[in-house]
Amino acid sequence: MSSLIEMNDVWYQYNPDSPLAYWALMGVNLRIERGEFISIIGPTGSGKSTLIQHFNGLLKPAKGEVIVDGVDISRTSDLKSIRKKVGMVFQYPETQIFSETIYDELAFGLRNYGYSEDEIEERIESVTKKLGIDYLPLDKSPFLLSGGEMRRIAIASILAMEPEVFVLDEPLANLDPQGRRELLREIDSLNKKESLTVIIVSHDLSEVSRYANRIIVLSEGKIIMDGPPKEIFKDVEKLIDISLGVPQLVELLYNLYKRGADIPYNILDMEEAAKVIVKWRKSLGNRDKLRTIPTA
Ligand SMILES: Nc1ncnc2c1ncn2[C@@H]1O[C@H](COP(=O)(O)OP(=O)(O)OP(=O)(O)O)[C@@H](O)[C@H]1O
Ligand SMILES: [Mg+2]
Structure with a gap:
């Protein structure tokens, strides 16, 4: 079955052929599935x-095609x-x-x-x-x-x-x-x-x-x-x-990461984030590096 929506190299221009001409879309390619x-x-x-x-x-589109459920919207x-x-x-x-x-x-x-x-x-x-x-x-x-x-x-x-x-x-x-x-x-x-x-x-x-x-x-x-x-x-x-x-959680983890914490930061779930932080702190062992945990 074809994609539900398909865009092939779509370009769109507002106010063509005028001094206000403006390309709002430039070469968009996209497939959206059901x-x-x-x-x-x-x-x-x-x-x-x-x-x-x-x-x-x-x-x-001024250029390119948009196909919705198999039908070309321009045709x-x-x-x-x-x-x-x-x-x-x-x-x-x-x-x-x-x-x-x-x-x-x-x-x-x-x-x-x-x-x-x-x-x-x-x-x-x-x-x-x-x-x-x-x-x-x-x-x-x-x-x-x-x-x-x-x-x-x-x-x-x-x-x-x-x-x-x-x-x-x-x-x-x-x-x-x-x-x-x-x-x-x-x-x-x-x-x-x-x-x-x-x-x-x-x-x-x-x-x-x-x-x-x-x-x-x-x-x-x-x-x-x-x-x-x-x-x-x-x-x-x-x-x-x-x-x-960006989500606050991602920002927080990313700040930890930037300050040297060896953790992933692309996490959106609070519990998962908590686990990651706990694991990281444990991995620091007895080296008392906890002081370096930023308060961001
Ligand atoms: N009717 C119009 N005539 C001329 N330019 C337009 C027109 N509508 C939008 N534009 C321009 O095309 C560009 C894209 O506009 P669009 O409304 O698609 O952006 P958007 O991402 O939805 O923005 P927003 O978050 O503000 O809703 C903008 O630079 C806008 O100024
Ligand atoms: Mg808008």
């Missing part, structure tokens, strides 16, 4: 949003079926809510695709459960909800389309720490339990990297790293170079 949980990371302006908008044909006349396959949640999706009731908001996309009211009701019931918002009164206005709830409604309305791949642009922005954790856990469970392919854009490595099986790092329109989190964190310096925050 069931993956990918995090796309990169500093502001690195091309993350530009990249993901190619996944559903919202943007088309197909049926973008509607691609948009159904690739559920896209933009940054601050709650600002795009407009329906009078929560139910209508959740039903909007489904009605557009001609689903029956029975089917719509069923899907809304299921999706609100999955996102932990089944307690909300569906006949009430979405504008009475909290920011976090509105974000979930917006996310649920895309999820209700039952996409094969779920792409979220900075879904955690402006949520409080607990809201971020909860939303991430729910998205993770959609990936694990429902085998939904998940792609999350973020400019921060700390939270998403604990769930993603793969991290793609963008810088100035190019992919500069692509691999499992453990591989990515081996190259902490490179991440710091392009001003990306």
